C-alpha cells in the first residue's frame with residue numbers, strides 16, 4: 001500500500017464530512033480529489049467481491065436504486081452509488097465511502113450504475129459479476145453520437161467473464177458482447193402494441209446479419225418489440241424471464257422462468273418502469289432467490305419520486321415527470337404517457353438544459369426527435385413554453401402542427417406558472433430535467449397556490 005494511496009484515501013474521506021457540512025453532499029469531489037493525488041486510486045481501492053453493474057441509455061439510475069431497495073429488503077448490506085454519480089470519479093467516491101481506513105472493501109456486494117461511455121475507463125479495473133443493461137437509444141448527440149456507437153464501446157470493453165442481463169425486446173443493447181454468457185428478460189405481446197412505428201426515433205430497421213428489412217411481429221414503442229428478418233433466420237432472442245399478464249389495478253406482473261410462473265409487484269404502471277421491474281427480477285433470480293421469496297422482496301421496491309410525483313390542490317393536479325433534456329427518448333416516453341392519460345391536460349415544459357446553458361449548448365436537433373406531434377391532441381388544452389430555450393420549443397411545437405393559440409409563451413418560468421390559463425379540473429404535466437428541481441418546485445408551488453387562491 002503506497003503512502004500516496006493512503007494520503008489520497010484519507011484526504012478524500014476527510015472531504016466527505018466537510019462537503020456535507022457545506023451542503024455539497026453527493027458530488028464526485030472526493031473521488032476526483034483522490035484520483036488527483038493518486039492517479040491509480042481507482043485501480044488500488046478495495047472493491048467488493050460481487051459487483052453488479054447497471055448501464056443503458058435510460059432507466060439506469062432507477063434500476064440501480066430498485067436493486068439497492070431489493071437487496072436491503074432481502075436483509076443484505078450493499079454498497080450503492082444511489083445518486084447517479086456514474087463515471088470513474090463518481091465510482092471512486094462510492095468505493096472510498098465503502099472502504100476501511102486502509103483501503104479494504106467493507107461490503108461483499110456493490111450495485112454500481114456505470115455510465116455507458118465510461119466503460120473504457122471503468123472496465124479495465126472493475127469486473128462486474130453481472131452487468132444489467134436497460135436499453136440503448138439515441139441520447140444526447142454531442143455526447144453519445146448514435147446507439148450503435150455506444151453499443152460498440154460496451155462491446156469492446158465489457159470483460160468476457162461478466163454475465164449480461166439484457167432486455168430481449170431491445171435488438172440494439174440485446175446484441176452487445178455476443179460471446180458473453182447472458183440472460184434475457186422481456187414482456188410478451190400487449191394489447192396496446194403496434195406493428196408500424198408511431199415514433200420519430202426508430203433506430204433498428206434492418207437485420208444486423210444480412211441488412212434486409214426487419215419485420216416487427218409487435219412493437220411497443222420505437223425499436224422495442226419482437227422482430228424477425230424478412231430474408232434470413234435472424235430473430236429476437238427467446239426470453240429467460242418472460243413478463244406477461246400485467247395488472248395495473250392490482251399493480252402486478254407475472255414473470256415466467258425455468259422454474260415456473262411467479263407474481264411480482266410493480267411500483268409504477270408505465271411500461272418503461274415495468275421493464276425495470278423485469279430487470280430486477282431477472283437479476284435476483286440469477287442470484288438464486290426463489291420466486292416466492294422474491295415476490296415479497298419486490299413489494300418494498302419503489303421508483304424514486306424525483307422521477308414521478310403527483311400533488312393536488314382542490315380540483316387541480318400537478319404531475320411532475322422526469323423527461324431528461326437532450327434525450328429525445330425520455331421526452332417521447334413522457335409524451336406518450338401523457339397522451340394516454342384521460343381528461344383535459346396542460347403541458348409545462350421545463351427542459352431547457354439549465355445546467356449547461358451557461359457553458360455550452362446542445363445542438364437543438366434533439367427537439368426534432370421528440371414525439372411532440374403526439375401532443376397535437378384535442379384533450380391537450382395548452383402547452384406552456386418557458387425558460388432560455390422557449391423560442392426553440394415554440395418553433396418545434398409549431399412544426400408539430402400545434403395551433404398557435406394553444407401555446408403559452410413566457411420566458412420567465414415563475415411568471416409563466418403564475419399566468420397561464422388554469423381551469424377547474426386541470427391536470428398540469430410538468431416535464432423537467434434532472435438539473436431544475438428547485439425551479440420545478442417553485443413552479444409547482446405557484447400552480448398549487450393559484451388553485452387554492454382562485455378556488456379551483
Ligand SMILES: [Zn+2]
Nearest residue numbers: 207210229232
Ligand atoms: Zn437477415
